[in-house]
Amino acid sequence: MGEVKLLGVWPSPYVYRIIWALELKGVKYEYVEGEFHKPDFTDLLYKYNPVYKKVPVLVHDGKPIAESTVILEYIEETWPYPPLLPQDPYERAMARFWVSFAEEKSISFMSFFVTVGEEFQNATKEVREVLKVLEETIGGEKYFGGEEIGVLDINLGWIALSFGVIEDVVGVEVLVVNDFPCLFTWVQNFREHPAIKTNLPSHQELFAYYKQKRDTIIPSEVAS
Ligand SMILES: N[C@@H](CCC(=O)N[C@@H](CS)C(=O)NCC(=O)O)C(=O)O
Known part of the structure; x- marks a missing residue:
């Protein structure tokens, strides 16, 4: 499965999308919850999502993916079961x-x-x-x-x-x-x-x- 980390802030609805998808698929992940005014967190966020500087960011084996709809597609392709998209x-x-x-x-x-x-x-x-x-x-x-x-x-x-x-x-x-x-x-x-x-x-x-x-x-x- 590799190391899976999710960067998020409370209570972002975009972050919840990713939490729900990972939970549904039974993927083990570390949730790194931060706050936008804390430099430790923003340094990490800017490193992983330099274009938008937004959460969520999913980091899989050190490789970051940003934008919730893109992350959902990645999750679906990487952990296909149970499927979130129809087969047809x-x-x-x-x-x-x-x-x-x-x-x-x-x-x-x-x-x-x-x-x-x-x-x-x-x-x-x-x-x-x-x-x-x-x-x-x-x-x-x-x-x-x-x-x-x-x-x-x-x-x-x-x-x-x-x-x-x-x-x-x-x-x-x-x-x-x-x-x-x-x-x-x-x-x-x-x-x-x-x-x-x-x-x-x-x-x-x-x-x-x-x-x-x-x-x-x-x-x-x-x-x-
Ligand atoms: N289109 C993005 C939207 C993500 C988004 O807007 N995230 C907000 C938190 S809800 C954010 O990180 N904002 C950065 C800020 O407020 O500095 C997605 O689907 O992931």
Whole structure:
């Protein structure tokens, strides 16, 4: 298996993607959790990811790989079982298509978190549209990957990880059971999976983190 190290910071949703994938595949790894203001950590990060200087970075036998979607592909090729991508080439292409869709649309969720007024109304509308597409895509399946967690589940896992917290911080609920019953069930299924549920931060900790983050971006007199 070789030596596997993961560089991350708490509570990065991109880092969680890699934690979940490694856990699902039973890969033994050392998690190096750091903070961006600590030089010991940033020296290491800049050495391993000089282009973007972002986490996650996976270091396999001394060789660094950056960018969560690239790391997920590497993990899938290096430790193929249990698979995160379907065996059928067309189904694989479709899984990659939806990963690309999810990556592109994640910007709307960011706007939902950091805007007010008309911009916020537009972002909320966009988030609803994206959720509607995802609702139709998952339909009655347990996971986006079918009976097992697949690459799209991992990619979208941040919704199960933190979107509920973000809604609480913003004070607006969008992903509600009446509007998105299949996605709502998926959030529960995903969070309940044994490899995931032991690797999720608490709602309370995340709330404090996101509240503080939003307060620094949007002054309270603007937010109210
Ligand atoms: N596209 C990257 C995004 C990673 C990312 O944005 N990581 C954040 C933490 S959540 C980061 O390292 N930011 C660097 C900084 O804040 O200095 C990926 O998928 O890995």
